[in-house]
Amino acid sequence: MIPIGIRFAPGVVALSLLGVSFPAGAQTAGPAARTVAKSSAASEPEFTPPAADAIPEGEFGKMVRKGQDIFLRTSEHAGQYVGNGMNCVSCHIDAGRRKNASPLWAAYVLYPAYRAKNGHVNTLAERLQGCFRYSMNGAMPPADSETIVALESYMYWLAKGAPTGVKLAGQGFKSLPPPAQKADYTRGQKVFQENCVLCHAANGQGQSADGHMVFPALWGDDSYNWGAGMHSVATAAAFIKANMPLSKGYSLTDQQAWDVAYFMNAHDRPQDPRFEGSVEETRKKYHDSSSDLYGQTINGKVLGAGATPAGGTLRKQ
Numbered sequence: 001m002i003p004i005g006i007r008f009a010p011g012v013v014a015l016s017l018l019g020v021s022f023p024a025g026a027q028t029a030g031p032a033a034r035t036v037a038k039s040s041a042a043s044e045p046e047f048t049p050p051a052a053d054a055i056p057e058g059e060f061g062k063m064v065r066k067g068q069d070i071f072l073r074t075s076e077h078a079g080q081y082v083g084n085g086m087n088c089v090s091c092h093i094d095a096g097r098r099k100n101a102s103p104l105w106a107a108y109v110l111y112p113a114y115r116a117k118n119g120h121v122n123t124l125a126e127r128l129q130g131c132f133r134y135s136m137n138g139a140m141p142p143a144d145s146e147t148i149v150a151l152e153s154y155m156y157w158l159a160k161g162a163p164t165g166v167k168l169a170g171q172g173f174k175s176l177p178p179p180a181q182k183a184d185y186t187r188g189q190k191v192f193q194e195n196c197v198l199c200h201a202a203n204g205q206g207q208s209a210d211g212h213m214v215f216p217a218l219w220g221d222d223s224y225n226w227g228a229g230m231h232s233v234a235t236a237a238a239f240i241k242a243n244m245p246l247s248k249g250y251s252l253t254d255q256q257a258w259d260v261a262y263f264m265n266a267h268d269r270p271q272d273p274r275f276e277g278s279v280e281e282t283r284k285k286y287h288d289s290s291s292d293l294y295g296q297t298i299n300g301k302v303l304g305a306g307a308t309p310a311g312g313t314l315r316k317q
C-alpha cells in the first residue's frame with residue numbers, strides 16, 4: 001500500500017492512486033497463481049487473478065491493456081461516455097482486483113444474469129453500459145463498441161481459470177448487518193470530518209492533480225448520479241466499511257460506516273437518468289426503499305429536487 005508519507009506529493013499521488021502503480025503493488029508479489037479452493041468459512045471458492053504483469057503479448061493482450069487503461073483512467077480513454085470526474089477504479093479498487101470492492105474477476109463469471117433493476121436478463125455488455133449511464137453519469141457505449149470489447153477482454157483475462165456461474169469469495173460488496181442505531185447525519189458528519197476530509201476535502205469534492213481526479217468527489221456534479229448503486233446507503237456503507245479510509249479498510253465500526261454513508265448520500269448529486277418529470281414519481285418508481293434517500297427531505301431540502309440533469313457535460317465531445 002502507499003506509505004502515508006508520499007501520499008501528498010501530487011505527482012506520486014496522481015500516479016499511484018490513479019492505479020498506475022496500484023495494480024503492480026501487492027498483487028504482483030506472487031506468481032500468477034490461479035487458486036480455486038473451497039473457503040471453509042463461507043463455502044464460496046477463493047480466487048486469485050493473474051498478476052498485472054502477466055497480460056499476454058499480441059492482439060488479445062493489446063485489447064486487455066486497453067480495457068485496463070479505460071478502467072483506470074476512464075475520461076482519458078472513454079471520455080465521450082463519461083459525465084463526471086470518476087474512473088471505474090474509483091469504486092472498484094486496485095484496478096478491479098480487490099475483494100469486497102466488487103472485483104471484476106468475480107463479476108465476469110456471473111453474467112448473463114437477471115437484474116431486478118431493469119427486469120430482464122442482462123448480458124455483461126449491458127451491465128457495463130449501465131455503469132457508464134449511472135456510476136459515470138454518462139452515456140452508454142454501444143454494446144459492440146471497442147470500449148465495451150476492451151472492458152470485457154480485461155475482465156475475461158482477470159477471471160482466467162475461475163469457475164463460471166459460481167459466486168466467488170469477495171464478489172460484490174459485503175453487506176453489513178442493520179445498524180444498532182438508525183444511521184444519523186450529525187454522527188456521520190463527525191466521522192466524515194475525522195476520517196475523510198484529508199483526501200475527499202471538506203466540501204466532499206475530492207482533489208485533482210495534473211487534471212486528473214485523484215481523490216474522487218463523494219457528492220455533487222462530479223460524482224455518481226442518483227441512479228448509481230452507490231447512492232444506496234446500504235451499498236455505500238458496505239463499500240466504506242471494507243475500503244475506506246483508503247488503505248485502512250475495516251478500521252471504522254459498522255455504525256460509523258452506516259452513519260458516514262448516510263451523511264455522504266444525504267447530499268445532492270446528478271439526477272437519476274430515468275427521471276420521470278417529478279422527484280415524487282421517480283422515487284415511487286425507482287427509489288422506494290428506506291435505504292434510499294432520494295426524494296427524502298433532509299436539512300429542509302428534498303434530495304433530487306435541485307439535482308442537475310443526468311449526463312453532466314460529457315467530456316471530449
Ligand code: HEC
Pocket residue numbers: 071074086087088089090091092102104106107110127128131132135136151171172224228229230235
Ligand atoms: C461510484 C462508484 C462506482 C463507479 C465509478 C463504477 N462502479 Fe461498477 N459498481 C458499483 C456498485 C455500487 C456496483 C454494485 C451495484 C449494485 O448491483 O447494487 C457496481 C457493479 C459493477 C459490476 C457488476 C459486479 C457484479 O459482481 O455483478 C461491474 C461489472 C462494474 N460495476 C463495472 C464497472 C465499470 C466498468 C465501471 C467504469 C465504466 C464502473 N463499474 C464504475 C460502483 C461503481
Ligand code: HEC
Pocket residue numbers: 017018019087089090091093094191192195196197198199200214215216217218223224230236239240244245246252260261264
Ligand atoms: C487517504 C485518502 C483517503 C481517505 C482518508 C478516504 N478516502 Fe475514499 N477514496 C480515496 C481514493 C484515492 C479513492 C478512489 C480509489 C482509486 O482511485 O484507486 C476513494 C474512493 C472513495 C469512494 C468511491 C468513489 C466516490 O468518490 O464516490 C467513496 C464513496 C469513498 N472513497 C468514501 C470515503 C469515506 C466515507 C471516507 C472516510 C471514512 C474516505 N473515503 C476516506 C481516498 C481516501
